[in-house]
Each structure stands twice: as structure tokens, then as C-alpha cells.
Amino acid sequence: MKDSRYFAERRRDIVLTLRRFFYEKGFLEVETPLIIQAPAPEMHIEPVRSEIGFLITSPELHMKMLIARGFGNIFQICRVFRKGEFGKVHLPGFTILEWYRTNADYTDLMKDCKELFSYIANCINCFKVSFRQSMLTPSEPWKIITVEEAFVKWAGWNPIKQWNRDRFYIDLVEKVEPHLGFPQPCILKNYPASESALARIKESNPEVCERFEVYWGGIELANGFSELTDPVEQRRRFEDVIRWRRLHGLPKLPMPEQFLEELEQMPKTAGIALGVDRLVMIFSGADCIQDVVLFSEEFLPHGNT
Amino acid sequence: MGATLNAGDLRKGLKLEIDGEPYLIVDFEFTKPGKGQALYKCRLKNLITGVQFDKTYRSGDKFVEADTDEQEVEYLYKDGNNYYFMNMTTYEQVEMTADQLGDAANFLTENLKVNMLFFKDRPIGITLPNFVELKVIKAEPGVKGDTASGATKPVTLETGYKVQVPLFVEEGDVLKIDTRTGSYVERVSAK
Numbered sequence: 001m002k003d004s005r006y007f008a009e010r011r012r013d014i015v016l017t018l019r020r021f022f023y024e025k026g027f028l029e030v031e032t033p034l035i036i037q038a039p040a041p042e043m044h045i046e047p048v049r050s051e052i053g054f055l056i057t058s059p060e061l062h063m064k065m066l067i068a069r070g071f072g073n074i075f076q077i078c079r080v081f082r083k084g085e086f087g088k089v090h091l092p093g094f095t096i097l098e099w100y101r102t103n104a105d106y107t108d109l110m111k112d113c114k115e116l117f118s119y120i121a122n123c124i125n126c127f128k129v130s131f132r133q134s135m136l137t138p139s140e141p142w143k144i145i146t147v148e149e150a151f152v153k154w155a156g157w158n159p160i161k162q163w164n165r166d167r168f169y170i171d172l173v174e175k176v177e178p179h180l181g182f183p184q185p186c187i188l189k190n191y192p193a194s195e196s197a198l199a200r201i202k203e204s205n206p207e208v209c210e211r212f213e214v215y216w217g218g219i220e221l222a223n224g225f226s227e228l229t230d231p232v233e234q235r236r237r238f239e240d241v242i243r244w245r246r247l248h249g250l251p252k253l254p255m256p257e258q259f260l261e262e263l264e265q266m267p268k269t270a271g272i273a274l275g276v277d278r279l280v281m282i283f284s285g286a287d288c289i290q291d292v293v294l295f296s297e298e299f300l301p302h303g304n305t
Numbered sequence: 306m307g308a309t310l311n312a313g314d315l316r317k318g319l320k321l322e323i324d325g326e327p328y329l330i331v332d333f334e335f336t337k338p339g340k341g342q343a344l345y346k347c348r349l350k351n352l353i354t355g356v357q358f359d360k361t362y363r364s365g366d367k368f369v370e371a372d373t374d375e376q377e378v379e380y381l382y383k384d385g386n387n388y389y390f391m392n393m394t395t396y397e398q399v400e401m402t403a404d405q406l407g408d409a410a411n412f413l414t415e416n417l418k419v420n421m422l423f424f425k426d427r428p429i430g431i432t433l434p435n436f437v438e439l440k441v442i443k444a445e446p447g448v449k450g451d452t453a454s455g456a457t458k459p460v461t462l463e464t465g466y467k468v469q470v471p472l473f474v475e476e477g478d479v480l481k482i483d484t485r486t487g488s489y490v491e492r493v494s495a496k
Contacts, residue, residue, distance in 0.1 A: 090335055090336075172341065174361070
């Protein structure tokens with residue numbers, strides 16, 4: 001019988017394994033503030049405001065500041081908060097794992113992901129899992145497909161050549177994602193250049209950025225990219241987002257000035273965020289994120305969640 | 306007019322007014338690519354026609370809550386094409402046509418209490434109890450010796466509704482009928 005205690009034990013095993021994986025690779029575990037003065041402005045992520053600052057939507061900016069200060073490879077497991085997200089794989093508060101690798105690009109992170117999944121499978125002795133209606137396996141080989149290939153194949157159009165943001169996200173959810181990550185995880189890479197405010201543009205193809213996502217069983221698990229390290233370009237992109245938010249009547253967000261200042265010192269880096277609850281959910285064959293999060297009912301929408 | 310809602314307010318069970326007609330959200334799913342916009346997938350059911358369709362909304366879309374109200378009514382009588390009910394709260398008489406009632410008209414007997422749904426104070430439908438008991442007013446006698454299991458025959462019930470029943474059912478019997486499927490469940494009492 002899979003009850004909340006079963007899922008709590010499964011979570012403990014997996015989180016323990018995540019830590020061990022990064023300790024063995026020499027990554028330093030860090031803790032950065034959960035309340036900050038200026039989150040990275042995003043078009044589609046709404047931070048929760050507290051009386052003394054914003055709850056983080058990701059520890060990204062502060063972890064990158066540590067990289068700029070010479071910390072080297074680091075990781076963190078923490079809670080993040082995003083307003084208004086409640087569904088079968090969404091909660092307005094969830095656990096995230098982020099790791100940053102210096103002198104690396106997004107292909108190094110893809111290798112990390114494959115290794116990490118095999119490592120978890122070995123540690124918790126889980127090589128096959130029944131998730132929803134599918135039998136999944138974390139083992140290699142993983143499929144790698146570009147956004148362009150995936151959209152041409154399943155949605156019938158090319159978002160790299162003819163950009164249409166509204167259509168892109170609807171088709172991503174309805175036509176592309178349902179095919180990704182069966183039975184092994186799958187990497188969807190090279191997003192349209194406009195779709196990541198913090199990723200580096202691919203030199204050999206400036207229409208796309210060096211960003212990828214890991215999908216498993218149709219569920220988005222991780223989002224990683226080669227980090228943009230040019231503070232001038234970064235400020236321009238934040239300004240674009242802030243302008244877009246104003247045009248769409250979204251709450252005003254401050255410019256992350258301190259981050260931009262420190263970004264100057266950041267070496268070549270690649271960073272990634274992985275949804276820990278979703279990872280636990282799939283590895284333990286739970287139907288929805290609520291099954292693996294204790295007291296998730298605290299997040300039930302009551303108007304302003 | 307109902308309250309104005311945002312996409313973030315959508316949930317299963319909510320009633321919306323779209324193009325002047327009331328819809329019920331019978332299925333709802335929130336999805337959102339991490340960096341992409343939130344999508345609100347709804348299966349909507351038109352509360353007047355019963356027709357269902359899927360529609361995906363985005364953050365920024367606005368909605369009007371349907372001005373609906375449910376009240377207990379008691380069925381009184383039928384006159385031609387019209388069915389008359391008594392609103393048990395206001396004691397006002399309410400009428401609905403056979404077209405509006407659809408199949409529900411097959412299960413109405415005097416004094417039956419049902420829930421009536423109003424949209425902008427106009428009746429648009431009723432919710433029957435899952436089971437009703439109806440008397441057989443016409444049945445052919447079962448053929449002696451024909452006891453093959455599964456054999457059925459048609460009978461006419463007091464509302465004029467025709468239903469397939471086992472061969473042992475006779476005129477005057479009272480039958481339990483499932484209003485959701487319209488089918489025979491069991492014989493409640495024999496003549």
C-alpha cells in the first residue's frame with residue numbers, strides 16, 4: 001500500500017542519493033536566501049511577495065553570484081515558490097535541486113543528468129517503474145531531440161523559422177510533451193533564442209540558445225543551460241522582460257542590479273534546475289505531485305495563492 | 306451578471322457564461338511548461354444542450370461566472386407539451402417544455418421532488434434522483450416456458466416510457482428504473 005509514509009521514505013532515499021552524488025563529484029552544497037530583494041524577471045513565473053522581500057522562484061541568481069565569487073562547482077536543494085501554479089504536477093511551493101558547473105556548457109549537464117539518473121536507480125534499486133499508464137526506465141540510452149525536430153515531427157511547424165509564442169506553448173504541452181520520455185528519459189534541446197532570458201545563444205546557430213529540458217514519462221523534470229555571462233546583454237534581456245510584463249499588466253519587478261554587477265566576474269558556467277518532487281513522483285510511481293508532498297492541501301487555490 | 310473571473314480562478318465544477326449560455330467545467334487541468342505560459346485546459350458542458358467540448362485558456366483570459374441557481378421543485382402535472390412544477394422555496398409555479406426536459410420527462414410522476422437549475426432566473430434543466438419507481442401500465446403476458454436467461458420484452462410505464470424488462474414482469478408491477486441510463490433495475494412490487 002503506497003501511503004504518505006511510503007512516499008516520504010522514497011523521498012528521503014532519493015534526496016540522500018542526490019546529495020551523495022554531488023558530494024562524490026566534489027560539489028559544495030550551499031544555502032542561499034529564500035527571501036530576496038530582486039528575483040530574475042520572467043515572463044511567465046510570478047514570485048510571491050512577503051513583507052520583507054520576494055520568496056525565491058529559484059536560487060539561480062545567488063548561486064551564480066557565488067560562482068562569480070569563485071566558489072567553483074556548487075549545488076543546492078531548497079524550496080521555491082511560484083504564484084498560481086496548482087495542477088497534477090504543479091504546486092505553488094516545491095523542492096528544487098540546482099547545480100552549477102564551471103568551465104562547462106549544457107552538454108556537460110546532459111551527461112550529469114544521465115549519470116545522476118543511473119546513480120539514483122542503482123542506489124534505490126529501481127530500474128523499472130510503472131508510471132500512469134506506462135512502464136518507464138531511467139537507464140540509457142536517452143533520446144536527444146531538438147525543439148525544431150520535435151515540433152516539425154509532432155506539431156507540423158517550425159518555431160525556429162516562424163516564431164509564434166502563443167502557439168509554441170500550447171503545442172508544446174498538447175502535441176510535443178506527450179511523446180517525450182518513453183520509456184527512457186529524453187532531452188529536448190536548443191530552444192528558440194527568445195525563450196530563455198539567462199541562457200547563452202548558440203554560436204553556430206544564433207536562432208537557438210544552449211538550453212535543454214529533461215522529460216520523463218511526458219513530464220518536464222529539469223531545465224538547464226549554458227549561462228549567459230555578458231552583463232550588458234543580460235541587462236538588455238531583463239529590460240525586455242520587464243517591458244513585456246508592463247505591456248501585459250503584470251506586477252512590476254525590480255532590476256536585479258547586484259546580480260548584474262557580479263555577473264561581470266562569472267566564469268564560463270552551465271547550470272540546471274531539477275524538480276525534486278516530480279523526480280520522487282515518477283521514481284515512486286505516484287500519479288500526481290500531491291501524492292508525494294506532505295500537507296499539499298495547504299496550497300489549494302483560495303483566490304490569491 | 307455573474308462575477309468576473311481570471312484564468313487562475315478556473316476549476317472543476319465552476320459554471321461560466323460563454324456567448325450568453327451557461328457552461329459547467331466538468332474536467333479541468335492546469336499545465337505550464339516551466340518557462341512558458343500557464344494553460345488551463347477545460348472540458349465544458351453546455352447546461353442547456355448538454356453538448357461538451359474541450360477548450361484551453363491562457364493566463365490573461367477573462368471569464369464571467371454564470372448566474373445560476375439550483376432549487377428544489379415538485380412535479381405537479383403535464384398539460385400538452387408543458388410540464389408544471391412547484392418551487393418548494395417560493396411556492397411559485399414553474400413550467401418547462403418537453404424539449405427542455407428531454408429524457409427526464411420519461412421519469413416524472415406526480416409529487417416527485419427534483420432539483421431544478423435556473424440560469425438568469427429561467428429554468429434550464431432538472432436533476433432527477435438516480436432511481437425512480439414507476440408502475441407498468443401495459444405488458445404483453447410472458448410466453449410460458451421461455452425462461453432463457455437474458456430474454457426480455459417491452460412494457461409501457463405510467464409516464465408513457467417504454468423499457469425492456471425480464472419476461473416475468475406483468476401489468477401493475479412497480480419497477481425500479483435507473484434515470485441515468487433509463488434501464489430497468491429490479492421489480493419493487495408485484496401486482
